[in-house]
Amino acid sequence: MTPPTIRPARPDEYDDIARAWMESWVSTGLSPRSDGLLSDLRARLPREIANGWSLFVAGDDGTIAAMLALHLPTALFDQLMVVPAYQDRSLGRHLLAFTRQCLPDEIWLKCVRENEKAWRWYEREGFVFEKEEVNPRTGFMMKHYRWKKR
Template structure:
């Protein structure tokens, strides 16, 4: 992908989900602070179906006809649940474009968590206007995490949102 050209974004389709699971697995397994307890690609694929049924909004970033990134939102909880870019496509603006989509889709703000050891990811979020709002432990893996929040656009009650 050319670093000057933004990827195409669209909602994920049923025939994208295997490739989404692959991007998620490849990226998560190479992330700083990746847990040895990381689910397999097959387990992630099953989780995608479960999360979609529970209300996930899933988007893909495409470049050259292939999926290079994924964004999963939980709008009912104002959460950015997953944002992953294939390792071969990192550093080319895909994450920035996906994060911009999250800000557009959840204009009132959102929160997310990332492994505390994921220094690159944490720098990315901070560069793009998210604030570290706390630390904790991943509920499934037991590893240290950092919570980030984006307060959203200053309109209505959105500015009064309390981040947890």
Template sequence: MTLQIEVLADGDFRDVADLWYQSWLSTGAEHGEGVTPDVLERRLRGEPWDIWVARLDAKVAAFLAIDRKDACLSQLFVAPEFQNRTIGRRMFELAQREMPFGFWLRTDESNTGARRFYERKGLECECIEAGRAYYRLRPKP
């Protein structure tokens, strides 16, 4: 299987929104009412993010969204069927290359899988507020 990481193309919005929705549901974290793939697709189109997709044999397997202005890793989701195959690690490494001076992110406090992943990558949990864990990756000196 060949993994390709590329900038989001116009034709990818629906596939990425579906992946985001299914991945989000798979975390077991609480989700707001009214969140649907349509809502997520509108968000993908409207946010000031740079977005990449990872394709495994042409199927969208993961996506990464960063907000450079805010130095934020906004979204990193891997489709449930493609987890534990180093795809998340490769997308995270892309975020590090794109934001070499460090960045922050937030995830649901109850998303223990994501929290373990980020902590293994060297992020520090700065605080937990209203069910969200806020992390920061500081640049290496």
């Protein structure tokens, strides 16, 4: 895959972004695909943006292949979701490099403990495990990681 175009998301894309988010999340095996999940993600996008998310999309030829949500004021790498058809093509690595340009000194993130593929990838990319705690809203046990510039 050639380097993807990474750009700010537009409000008219929120429906497509929510679908991409759902497909990526469902691919983890942690939740089934459902209209309720899609509805929740659609509602969450504008709410999170109002609360400070910088939302980006990546893709080619107008297709949304991935979404990236950063909360720049707190250095939070909040969401990285790659549509299953685009997984294992280094798209996540491109988005992480973009994140490191936006947050060059320090980044922190949370990852569902049962999503082993994701947290093992973060560890290979230099993130260091700090702690685990339950997300009170979802009930998932979350692993907290931090990356600092050397």
